[in-house]
Amino acid sequence: MGASALVMAGIVLVAADHIDAPSTAGTTADIADFYAFEPVEGSDHTVFVVDLQSNVLPELAYGTFDEGVLTEINLDLDGDLVEDYVIQAIPRDGHMYFFAGAPATTGLDSKVMTDLPLGEVEISGPDAIVATTDNGVSLFAGPRQDPFFFDFFRFNAVIDPAVDSAPDGFLPPDQATDTFDGANTLSIVVEIPNGMLGSASAQNALGIPVYKTWVTTNSKQ
């Protein structure tokens, strides 16, 4: 069965990780997207943006952070693809609580690192509420515009094996449609001094020192 048939069968596939597997798609643990960047050129801070859930399609879960879901931003400093530093975020009673540091254990199961508090911020409504800690960490959690862009429905037609499905491939710019135009998502944003994260000894393919980073959601057992 081709991907377009999957969509017709009512299984919602959305993208960058917006398109997710059946076990997490449309749940409160569904990661929509992940960004990591230098806030301005020359800054000694790094910004991490995690987008959870999305309202790009009406069938998807979207609305509130789930107190049973622990979000973790993982950083590997030395290139072995094992996390050396973890930033945790978990909501309680209208606030997002953050913890950060070297994890006691690695792997698929986690506990909240209550001995390593980073700070907390009230979860925003439409207007952003921002907290900045003494050590220069900025924190945000709340609804934001989903910046991701992709002609996702044309993509489904492109990868459909049927010979008459999109033989020309994607559409030219004047005909293509951003499926995510107008969508919102629930964002967790952390801006943190690099000095707190540690020194990067891993390198990218062009020889530049990098953190290797990934985000996970984790459901309370």
Added chain:
Amino acid sequence: MKIMTIKYLCFSLLAIAVLGACSNDDGMAGMQQATCGDGIMNGSETGVDCGGMYCSPCETMGMNPDFSGTYSQADHMGRPGINTVLGYDMEGQPSVKDAQNVTIPSEMAAAFRAGFEARLEQYYDVYANKLGLDPNDINYEPNILGLDATTLTTVLAADVLEVAPDAPTTYFDPGTDLDNDGRILVPDGDEVGLTGRRLQDDVIDISLILLFGGQEGDRFSGQDLDMDGQADLPRLTSDGVALTAENITDTFPYAGAPE
């Protein structure tokens, strides 16, 4: 309502504390404590108006959330777009994505590389069929990074996003024909990237170029080979859309206000 009650309680405690501090002629401490009732987390506070050196501990004000228990991994994401394109098995089912969500990154390449490469070749077969060509003749060719299919899928299967602490953030930019060999081919010294992902980066087009662009990045880009006004090759290196989110800002939290 609970938060308001807590804050009022905190403020009352603060007032008592400040008065006490002043009666001890400890003006500095009194000034520090003044942040305990301003409704924001500042000074040495570990929560809003609580914790730290001067305010009441958060837990004694009823703000002692229960963080106990074990949390097990449900979803994973590193690099954008890759699982979208390659996370399906040969039957078009996203079972690979399900498995990858609960696999640690150090084990991903071994688990998923071969499937990614098979899926990549399958896309070329799909388009060979759509073009009426023999699938054996239309295959992946090394991309603008010079990576063959095995190397590329080894890199992509380990789903992590690289971000450079000491370099400008560029998802990928192959640069121009710096060495004047008539080709953009990387590496020629002016390519930059793999240093993170900004909110406005066109990660889908870059992914498509790396997967379907060949060594010049434009192998299947809707070319009109016989100049008859009709594309003879499919457009696979761009989805044709650009950023539409107009609310992105250059100050924290960067992501724009919801629509």
